[in-house]
Every structure is written in structure tokens, then in C-alpha cells.
Amino acid sequence: MKALIIEDEKAAVRNLQALLSEIAPDMEILAVLDSITETIDWFGAHKMPDLIFLDIHLADGSAFEIFGHVDITCPIIFTTAYDEYALKAFKVNSIDYLLKPIDPSDIRKALDKLERLQGEPAGKEPDYSTLIRALRKEESYKTHFLVPIKGDKLLPVSAETVLFFHIDDGIVKAVLADGKECIFPQTLDELSDCLNPVFFFRVNRQYLISRKAIQDIDLWFNGRLSINLKVPVPEKILVSKARVGEFKEWF
Numbered sequence: 001m002k003a004l005i006i007e008d009e010k011a012a013v014r015n016l017q018a019l020l021s022e023i024a025p026d027m028e029i030l031a032v033l034d035s036i037t038e039t040i041d042w043f044g045a046h047k048m049p050d051l052i053f054l055d056i057h058l059a060d061g062s063a064f065e066i067f068g069h070v071d072i073t074c075p076i077i078f079t080t081a082y083d084e085y086a087l088k089a090f091k092v093n094s095i096d097y098l099l100k101p102i103d104p105s106d107i108r109k110a111l112d113k114l115e116r117l118q119g120e121p122a123g124k125e126p127d128y129s130t131l132i133r134a135l136r137k138e139e140s141y142k143t144h145f146l147v148p149i150k151g152d153k154l155l156p157v158s159a160e161t162v163l164f165f166h167i168d169d170g171i172v173k174a175v176l177a178d179g180k181e182c183i184f185p186q187t188l189d190e191l192s193d194c195l196n197p198v199f200f201f202r203v204n205r206q207y208l209i210s211r212k213a214i215q216d217i218d219l220w221f222n223g224r225l226s227i228n229l230k231v232p233v234p235e236k237i238l239v240s241k242a243r244v245g246e247f248k249e250w251f
Contacts, residue, residue: 003053004051005029005031005052006054007055023104030046055080057080072093096110096113141194143158163175163230164210165184165188165208172188188202188208195208203247
């Protein structure tokens with residue numbers, strides 16, 4: 001696999017190259033670029049790589065400007081110190097969104113995800129048309145809702161402001177980052193299907209939570225986990241033993 005690194009921090013480049021040499025020793029790094037201008041020029045003279053590692057804040061601006069000049073058709077792994085661009089990243093062929101400092105497990109999981117999505121065994125030429133179609137599916141996830149409130153009004157709610165959804169007396173409610181609570185007309189199953197699973201996890205029948213809402217986690221009886229959120233909740237949130245492995249993988 002031939003990869004391109006677009007990163008303006010030399011220490012971050014060294015760390016990423018060291019991780020890749022350990023985890024994916026057969027990967028060939030075609031070039032290391034540190035700016036929007038250099039990246040655009042590079043694509044004007046070279047073929048599309050198999051994979052791009054892309055930082056968001058480059059020497060001369062936001063990496064998203066690159067997409068206005070280059071039709072990038074290969075998968076991208078974002079590597080950044082900022083988490084506020086995650087939703088935007090998943091609209092441009094993103095495989096994963098890794099926050100610095102990057103751990104070896106982060107890279108390993110991202111490359112495993114790439115292999116699963118491309119659906120080809122190691123060593124076989126990947127079918128990127130299939131992969132890009134799978135990534136484009138990310139764009140269909142809901143990022144905003146219009147929620148009915150008192151009278152004849154609709155309240156715009158961004159998915160990224162939701163800390164968790166829960167069922168209260170048969171009614172689905174969402175608790176937002178500002179502490180407000182609103183009633184959603186969808187079922188919890190419907191919300192699980194339409195929200196990006198990168199950010200939300202259905203821990204049990206009563207709760208669908210955002211990763212950023214989690215404060216810490218307690219080991220519980222019978223191999224379960226007890227999740228403590230950053231805001232008060234009416235009951236203990238338990239992850240069943242059967243879902244603990246999936247939850248840890250998601251987190």
C-alpha cells in the first residue's frame with residue numbers, strides 16, 4: 001500500500017512514521033507534505049495514493065481547502081489534535097479520525113477498518129470504488145433534527161450537541177450539552193440507525209449515548225460496566241456483559 005502523509009508538525013510526522021513502520025512495515029510512504037499549496041502541487045504531478053494520513057491544521061490553513069482543488073478519491077485517515085471537525089471529516093472519504101497523541105492501537109484499528117471496508121484480502125489490489133461507496137454511506141447519517149416543541153414550533157437540534165438519548169416512561173428524550181431536555185418523536189431504534197455509530201453507542205435498551213458525554217466507567221458485577229456521564233442521569237447506566245467487548249472496541 002502506498003500512503004501520503006500531510007502533516008506540518010515534524011514531531012507528529014516522526015511519531016506516525018514510527019508507528020507505521022511497526023504496524024504496517026510493508027506500507028510505502030510516497031511523500032510527506034506540510035501545506036495546502038504543496039499538497040495541491042503534488043497531486044498535479046502524481047497519481048492518487050492508496051491512503052492519506054491528513055492533519056487538519058496545516059502550515060498555510062485548513063486542510064479542507066484541499067478538497068476544493070483536488071478530487072481525492074482514496075480513503076483518508078485524519079490525524080489531529082482537535083475533535084470539533086469530526087463530522088466534517090466524515091464527508092470526505094474518511095476512514096477514521098484519530099486524536100493526537102496517536103496510540104499504536106489507534107492506527108491498527110484504522111487500518112483494520114480500511115481492510116474490512118475494502119473487502120479484499122491482504123495483498124490483493126483493493127477495489128476503491130466499492131470502498132468509496134461504503135464511505136459515502138457515512139453522509140446519510142443524520143446530523144440535525146427538527147424537534148416539535150410547545151405550540152406549533154420546531155426546535156433545530158444538532159446531533160453533536162446531544163449528550164444522550166433515553167427512554168422515560170415510554171417517551172424518548174434527549175439531554176443536550178447545555179442541560180436542556182427535549183422530546184424526540186423517533187424511537188431509540190430509529191435514532192440508533194440514523195446516527196453515526198462513530199459518535200453514538202446503544203449501551204442498553206434505555207440509553208443511546210455520545211462518547212463525549214462519558215466521564216468515566218466502573219467495573220460492575222458479572223462482567224458488566226457502569227457508565228458515569230458528565231451530567232446527572234435518573235438511573236445507573238449498565239452495559240451488559242455481552243456488549244462489553246463491542247463497547248470497548250467502539251470507545
